[in-house]
Amino acid sequence: MTTDDDAGRYEIRVEGHLASRWAVWFDGMSLTSESDGTTSIRGQVIDQAALHGLLQRLRDTGLPLISVTQLDPSITESTPTPRRNAT
């Protein structure tokens, strides 16, 4: 069973820009194309197993993984992601 401690918001960075259509593929996480040619995948995961499942899906796309960060809920909840880079 999961505990609340495991749940949280995460940001995963990969190299390359992912079209927003892939959001469904990544369980409804939000995708943001950054100006440095990377994509941030942000959203809530229910537990560690879900996070690993997400990372596996990423692995299967072959997109190089740059970072995985747990977001501080107090900051990110109130901070929408304004930078939307259209390449």
Next chain:
Amino acid sequence: MAGPLLQTKFHVPRRRRALVSRPRLSDRLTRGTESALTLVSAPAGFGKTTLLTEWLADWLAAAPAAERSAAWLSLDERDNDPALFWRYLVAALDSVAPGVGASALALLQSTQPAAEAVLATLLNDLGAVPNDVVLVLDDFHVIEAGEVQDGMAFLLEHLPPQIRLVIAGRADPALPLARLRGRGELVEVRAADLRFSPDEAAAYLNGVMNLALTPQDVEALEGRTEGWIAALQLAALSIQGRDDVAGFIAGFAGDDRYIVDYLAQEVLQRQPGSVRDFLLQTSILGRLNGPLCDAVTGQGGGRATLEALDRGNLFLVPLDDQRQWYRYHHLFADVLQAHLMEEQPDRIRELHRRASDWYEQRGERSEAVHHALAGEDFERAADLVEPTIPELRRNRQEATLRSWLEALPDELFRVRPVLTVGLVSSLMVRGDFDGVEARLRQAEKWLDPTADRTGMAVVDEDAFRTLPTAIAMYRAGTALVRGDVAGTMTHARRALDLADEDDHLARGAPAALLGLAYWTSGDLDESSRLYVDAMVSLTRAGYHSDVLGGSIALADMRLAQGRLREAMGIFERGLQRAERSQPVLRGAADMHVGLSHVLRERGDLDAARMHLQASSELGEHVGLPQNRYRWRVAMARIREAGGDLVGALDLLDEAERVYVGDFSPDVRPVPALRARVLVAQGRWAEALDWAQERGLSVDDQLSYLREFEHVTLARALSARYTAERDEWSIREAAALLERLRSAAEDGGRTGSLLDVLVVQSLASQAQGDLPAALISLRRALTLAEPEGYVRIFVDEGAPMASLLRVVAKEGDPGSYVRRLLAAFDGTKVRKPVSPEVIDPLSPREIDVLRLLGTDLDGPDIARRLFVSLNTVRTHTKNIYAKLGVNNRRSAVRRAEDLGLMVRPR
């Protein structure tokens, strides 16, 4: 599916039409055949499978067909069920070395699949494979089950040198890679090696794909894709037939988008609408063939479309040589599914539903369930799973069943009693007893004949009919685990009452549980009666390995009853049954240990020792979990009989370390045996410390479970009296013994009674009360003679010898007492037989040797052992050399002298 294996998983992918030759990688892979493991580890689309296919074809062609063969296994998520994984792996090896997996497969189907037992059997057979074999496990990254990974590590550690493992996947496997690297036993091909170099990219684009690109274009593509082969392939497909190649490349190279997505979209856009729809809709399928695609798209011509896609090189991977089954390249499938989810999200369920229907009609239930779950059609999935439960259970695919049941939403179980009880058994197999009772109640409420059954869903009517039995049975099991003897009895009896006369499994299991409960409470007459019934039922139900486990329990009961001969008969019959079966049933090794125990008790130490040796020769995988400890206890008692008390203590310490509990009560605990040896050494003070730690006292209420410990306490007290002459000790010991004696008499436990009488006799002797000592002893002798007990007297040494001499002098001693007295002498002068003097035979050689003692000829022996005649000849030659003989008859005779031919007596 529980039955047949998917042949497409064994298919070695065929060589593509034209390829870029990659000698540096092929050379490295060929070097890999000298190492234990070759690892090809890189993300999707790096050409792992293609490289291996290409190299395998060359490697096989470089030597005569008889010398080399290759097996292939493509893994998928479902192979995380250990039972299924090992079946596939063994079958893959069996396909290139026929017969090599026969024993392991039989073991997988006949008994609880202890991975190491199956693998030890497989390794034993692999050792005899004469040629070089490469086994490729493709897509190994899908394997997450720890049990499978542990098994693979074990396999890797023991693989014979002619068998080579190649593992390919997108993530490094959880195997001891660092250790293998350190020993130079690992060859790796990784992403950096697999990327196309600029030269290879040029050879591919201009050579294989004939695109006539300029060096600048090639450089741009190579740079943008970083040599990622799948991306280059997609790029080549996008470029084909395009006018403005340079413009396309420039646009692509200057773009940050996910390459595969970008390019796949380019390719998709250029397909006719019908093909594009076909690709999206069939992307939900793990495997594709014409009829299945027709069913899913609701249109015809699936097969023709697949062939066209294959010709167009559109990321279709053939799964057989007949061009029937294909799959999409994983990367491409992901892109297609992402498009499908975006464009037609409402259709996805329907597509899965159609796939599920198609598979169900073809009887492929596993695939049907998979698609029902993927389409979130849980009602349908439940309907499909329920009737499959008995079959999955018979095939020991507990992991598969659990993964299905856990994928179903909880509320569904409320109206499905059969499925709920299936879930209960699945939880209990995993040792999870917590939610069991609540679940059983949930199922049970539908059984009340007055209940309103509207809303209830039952597919398997037979299972529903026998549900009351199953529920009572699971309750009995949980009660036994909690140590609730009364509860076990109540529920097991109810299960037995409810079970049909002819439902052998439904009768056997509760009878055994009830027997265990009576055994625990010390009522051996009742427990053994029930156990005999249980064994008869289980034999009829075909659960032979479980019968062997049960016969150990039954023999233990007979020993407590002092029925040595019956115990021996049980072990002998068990051994015959185990050896009749091919492969030898798990539990055969335990039968030898049991025989050893009885034979030692009857004074035949040589035979007892031979049976222990026979047990080790069979190997641990032919032993049940407790055999490791039982073997050590048996050997300790033999050492004790030989006067080697220090050696006996060492073995008992080991036995304690490897002890594992099971449902049977632990009526002769190893620490108590250890305390007895301490007393024999004169270290009664340490034995009394043990008794104190165990919380034993002379005033305890007696129970069968602690009987052996209490007799041990009395021995220690009696020894203290002998040394220190303190009246308290002997008074307390005598009182305790008197109570123990009457309890053993009341419970009909003659074996326990003998134990008590011997201690009573020695205690009286220590007090100088010879008449009392003789009364106890004579009674013991009367009870022991018909069963042929020897060591229970002789192990007591000099004090017992002098008492027996008095018995002999006082009247006609009879042959029994004379035999006992002779045994005291024998203990001193006994020469050890030492099979160690010869170069030890391997277990396989012993198998051959035993068959040389029969009427079978060479080819018959080869067939029996699933090896070639040549292998049998090699073994025979080695056996002759080791035994120093030159023909079959003398080999058998010599082996008999050495006790190597040991057979049930």
